[in-house]
Amino acid sequence: MEQFADLHVHTNLSDGSDSVHEVLALTARNNVEFLSVTDHNTVAAYTEDTFREADRLGVKLIPGVELDVIHEGKQYHMLGFGVDVKDRCLLDICAHNADMQEGYNLDLLRRMELDSLGVAEADYNGYEIPGGRGGWRLLNYLMDIGLTGSLLEGLKYYGQYGFKTNTIKFISLKEAIETVRGAGGVPILAHPGEQIPYDQYGGDNAGFWSELEGILQAGIEGVECIHPLHGFGLQRELLALCRERGLYISGGTDYHGSFFSKQKQVIGGQFVSLDSVSKLINHIID
Incomplete structure (x- = not known):
């Protein structure tokens, strides 16, 4: 039986509508085995009660966070997976970003x-x-x-x-990468197709790939290839890029509950197979 993951989900501890309890219940109901709650600039979802409830439901939690970052004068979102949610430096940059927002x-x-x-x-x-x-x-x-x-x-x-x-004084991409690594995690670029203009139906998309290359050169270790706002063409190209370069592959629904409900999916709705993200998950749980 094929297994699935959803490595991009939000709760009401940032801008989602559902509580952590509701998210865990939906994850179990939709037969998603691995879940990462990646709230914006907070890891508050990861309490002892959360881990106990996940264990009871048979959901394997991958501690995560989505950070706002600035790189070359532009705002991006960066995911951090497998982080120590009690790491002081990580908590500090989360608090800084939340204050700036x-x-x-x-x-x-x-x-x-x-x-x-x-x-x-x-x-x-x-x-x-x-x-x-x-x-x-x-x-x-x-x-x-x-x-x-x-x-x-x-x-x-x-x-x-x-x-x-891009005028908000969020942390830099470099600082975010260093902090996530220092907290034992893996820095991943979130949904590049949403953050960088990409024309799936014409042109050579040179601007997209040039901007993406600049972000990768900053030290990003992987890309969220599977996302509801990526077309199949872009998804296929991003997967090929990651496999060619040995980068980590991630994917998720970017679930926000009723907020962004017309844009985002239900938990598990992107059908992120465990095989597609196994390199990332195995690295984190080993």
């Missing part, structure tokens, strides 16, 4: 408040995301005060006020 959101909120758009920093400071929803705190706040009709509609304000994520 929230500061960025607060700057936007303050600009909107100056323009009398009905937002108030004092109210936002005491605001909590309703359970079962997911998404960024600011997006939820804007929707709950009636300024937007949906979570994703709130993204328009970042563009209107000229807020760009």
Whole structure:
């Protein structure tokens, strides 16, 4: 019987809608054997209770994290697998990134408040995301005060006020790689097809491969080849690249629950066979 993995899943400890408990239950129900919760800039999902529950359900956990990084003036997402979730340096860079992200959101909120758009920093400071929803705190706040009709509609304000994520003072790609390695983990580039412009239907895509090469040269050890926003053509080329160079192959659904529900899949929905990611998993569990 073929076995499957999902090495890219989010919970409500970052911007997913489901609790860790709900994610584990869905993983077991969908017959996914290996799971990595890769919340944005936090490893808070990995508690003793989480590991006990995973064991009870027959789910094998691969400790993971998704870090925001800056490389040559552009923001990327980098996955770290097999990390020591108590590593001090890893916890520090997670806290730094989370602080930078929230500061960025607060700057936007303050600009909107100056323009009398009905937002108030004092109210936002005491605001909590309703359970079962997911998404960024600011997006939820804007929707709950009636300024937007949906979570994703709130993204328009970042563009209107000229807020760009590559201006956030996230850690550098080099620092992220070094920290993940120092925590005993493997640094993997997340979903390159979502982060780097790629035309599957024409042209030679030279820009995509050139940008990807620059990231690999920084010390990335593998690529998330299998992802819901990769076409089969790109997936096939990324798999071939990793096999040719001896890079680790990863894959997952990037599950966020109800947040991004039209864009992302159910847990296990990418059919990431254990064979395709066995080199990475074997390296981590050995």
